[in-house]
Amino acid sequence: xxxxxxxxxxxxxxxDRSSRAGAAGTLADRQAALxxxxxxxxxxxxxxxxxxxGVARSALLHKRAGEVARHWPxxxxxxxxSWRAVFAAWAAERPTSGSVRDGWDLARHLxxxxxxxxxxxxxxxxxxxxxxxxxxxxxxxxxxPALRRAGNxxxxxxxxxxxxWTAPGSTNPKIDSASPGS
Amino acid sequence: xxxxxxxxxPEVGDGVPVPxxGVPVPxxxxxxxxxxxxxxxxxxxxxxxxxxLPGLRFVEVIAESIPAAGPPPGLAELRExxxxxxxxxxxxxxxxxxxxxxxRVRQFARAAELLDAPLASEHIAFVRAGGIEAGHLLPLPRxxxxxxxxxxxxxxxxxxxxxxxxxxxxxxxFDWPDDELDEADFLTEILDRTGALLLLDIANVxxxxxxxxxxxxxxxxxxxxxxxxxxxxxxxxxxDGIYHDTHTDPVPPEVLDLVAxxxxxxRPPALLLERDGHYPPAATLRAELDAIAAASGYPRVx
Numbered sequence: 001x002x003x004x005x006x007x008x009x010x011x012x013x014x015x016d017r018s019s020r021a022g023a024a025g026t027l028a029d030r031q032a033a034l035x036x037x038x039x040x041x042x043x044x045x046x047x048x049x050x051x052x053x054g055v056a057r058s059a060l061l062h063k064r065a066g067e068v069a070r071h072w073p074x075x076x077x078x079x080x081x082s083w084r085a086v087f088a089a090w091a092a093e094r095p096t097s098g099s100v101r102d103g104w105d106l107a108r109h110l111x112x113x114x115x116x117x118x119x120x121x122x123x124x125x126x127x128x129x130x131x132x133x134x135x136x137x138x139x140x141x142x143x144x145p146a147l148r149r150a151g152n153x154x155x156x157x158x159x160x161x162x163x164x165w166t167a168p169g170s171t172n173p174k175i176d177s178a179s180p181g182s
Numbered sequence: 183x184x185x186x187x188x189x190x191x192p193e194v195g196d197g198v199p200v201p202x203x204g205v206p207v208p209x210x211x212x213x214x215x216x217x218x219x220x221x222x223x224x225x226x227x228x229x230x231x232x233x234x235l236p237g238l239r240f241v242e243v244i245a246e247s248i249p250a251a252g253p254p255p256g257l258a259e260l261r262e263x264x265x266x267x268x269x270x271x272x273x274x275x276x277x278x279x280x281x282x283x284x285x286r287v288r289q290f291a292r293a294a295e296l297l298d299a300p301l302a303s304e305h306i307a308f309v310r311a312g313g314i315e316a317g318h319l320l321p322l323p324r325x326x327x328x329x330x331x332x333x334x335x336x337x338x339x340x341x342x343x344x345x346x347x348x349x350x351x352x353x354x355x356f357d358w359p360d361d362e363l364d365e366a367d368f369l370t371e372i373l374d375r376t377g378a379l380l381l382l383d384i385a386n387v388x389x390x391x392x393x394x395x396x397x398x399x400x401x402x403x404x405x406x407x408x409x410x411x412x413x414x415x416x417x418x419x420x421x422d423g424i425y426h427d428t429h430t431d432p433v434p435p436e437v438l439d440l441v442a443x444x445x446x447x448x449r450p451p452a453l454l455l456e457r458d459g460h461y462p463p464a465a466t467l468r469a470e471l472d473a474i475a476a477a478s479g480y481p482r483v484x
Contacts, residue, residue, distance in 0.1 A: 027327045028279035031320075032312025040314055047359025055422045056355040060318045066430075066459060096317040 041093030061088040064096060072103035075124075078117030086110075104133055121150035126164065129157035217451035218266060218412070219480035220471055228457070229256035231464050235471070237483035238265055240412075242454050245269035245302065248293040261297065268412070269293040271304040276335045276349070277322040278308040291342040301411055303348040303381045304339070306332060306372060321354035324361040324368040329375065336376040348411035349373065350381035353389040353427035365390070366404035379411030382450070384440045389418060389427045398440055407448035415441060415474050416456040429458035433470050441477035453478050 025033070036042035038057055044050055065087040069076030076083045090106050097105070107124040110116040116124065125148035133139035145158040154165040221240040224232055232241060233256060243257060248269060252258065257267055271290050274282050294302040307319035322328040332349075340347060351369055363371065373380055382405070391398035415438075417431040433455070441453065453474055457467065468484040475482045 026279065027323070027325075027331055028311065030323070031279055031308055032314070034320065035311045035314045035316045038320070039316055049356050052356035052424070055424050056318075058422070059355065059426055060316075064317055095314045097315075 035095075039093075039095040057092075058088075061091055064091060064099070064102065067099040068103040068106070071099045072107065072120070072123060074117075074119040074122065075103055075107050078120040098138075100139070101133070104139070105135065108135070118151050122153045122155070122164070125150035125153065125155040126162055129155045130160070130162055217449070217480065219452065220475045220478070220483050221412075221452060221454040222467075222471060223270075223454060223456045223458070224257060224260070224267070225458065226254065226256070227459075228461055228467070231467060232256070233259065234464075235483050237481060239483070240266040240268065240452055240454070242268045242270045242303070242456075243297070245271040245290050245293040245304075246273050248289075248296060250289075250292065252296055257297070266300060267297040268299050269297055269302045271302065272319070273309055274304050274335070274339065275307070275309045276304050276339070277306055277328060277332050278311060278335070279331050280311075282335045282338050287339050287342050290339065291344065294343060294345050299345055301346045301348055301379065302343060303350055303411070305350045305352050306369070307352045319352045321352060321357065323358035324363040324365065325358075326362060329363075329368065329371050332372050333375045336372075336378060340376075346379055346411070347376075348379035348381040349376070350383055350414065351386060353383070353386035355393065355424055355426075366401055370404075370406060373406060373409055380406065380409045381412060381414065382407075382410050382444070383414035383416070383427075384444060385414065385416040385418060385427050385433070385437050385456075388434075388437050388440055389425050392425045392436075399443060402440070402444055402447060407444070407450075410448070410450045412452035412454060413441070413444065413450040414454055414456050417470075429456050430460040432462075432466075433473065438473050438477045441474060445478040449478060453480070 030045065033042065033045045034048075037044045037048075038053065038060065044053055062084060065076075065084045068087060069083065076087075079086045087106065090109060091102065094102075094105075096102055104124075104127065107116060107120060111121060111124060127133075127139075129146045129148040130142060131139040132142050141160070142157060145156070147157075148155040152166055156163045156165070218240040219237075221238060221242065222228075222232055222235070224241040224243045232238065238260075241257075241260060243253070247254075253261065253267070261267055269290065274286055274290060276282065290302065290304070293299075305319050306322065308322060309316050309319060322332070336347060336349070349372065351365070361368075369380070372378070387398045387401055390396075391401065415433060416427060416429045417433040417437075418425055418427045418429075419431040420426070444450065455467075455471055455474060457470075461467070471484055472482050474480075
């Protein structure tokens, strides 16, 4: 390791810098403020070009939507051309937790609002049956059997294998909230 | 295995002088045929296409995608063929004010070892701050404080990494309000203080210059081109009045012209096409590789 001082730890005078507002604070503070403005809805620190940062924010949401679509193809396909707008509206002030969890969180959010398209509900049910996800920490594979229902589709996970049945007669669009192992 | 200075025995016995690594060798040693030539970013979606490129000598893979158990099957087969694989990190956040996370550094270094890579690369950027992931490579303020942050983090990485590190300047849509250095001085200072190689993304040079109304050749003329380990070439598209380095669109002719300008000044040992989605038909991708070969004067790999 080098003997270099970690920049954020180094005391420094504010007077040795430009007095422009954008230069206030340590690099750590300023980076945190910029990231919060870009992805968490915080106000933009002074001095930045708001239009250009807005373009970057849109480009980032566009990219995130594409990455989530790779992991949740039916969630994206179920929204057709409105996918990017749906994702961006949900994600604009939510920092990413990774594409898998972002898609999961959005699918649950839409399910709670009864706005999850049927194929996406099935996709979610399959994930829910196979994995335990608390919404805060990375999903873990379930060890116990699980049953989930999405509309007229029944998803059963037993010993890691997922089976899907179509159950005529059920029209419930919501995800079954039965607890794992029930 | 590689040695600490990045030198290792040539593995491609085709009679063409092959530098042992992507590292530039002293002037006079290189021949016009030296270098890895044209490569492509290996992605699972195009593994079959990449495997079918007969003249391929090197690829790059996202370092974070390499499991501890070893490279995925398609990559392992390329390694057995003698194709060099360079791990390219995207999540270390070398420009973050906070020290790089040790677990990420270990994973990065292990990827280089698993791939028997001659060098590894990362970005001059930060991707998280204040406990929040940005989800993207973000630009640094061009300040001495930011140079210090990069230098400190590169030292932490090199303490674990057994091969040379190449640093890539990014494409940035916006700048910080309080730059103390211009791009060339900022990059040169980082390279001088870290001793790192330069991974020059020529599409980023184009994007940054175009979006700022600058001449990309001005930057090329001021960068230490003899320090270029390899070069990225990628496509992009304009929207909102901004050129975006998307990696999902065709490589524009202006970027190929810059490849030619760069190669005329100091031909890089290797150039790599980055494509990260919206994969075109194989013939289109082959044509892009051929265009890079033509612009740089390297043999076709298709």
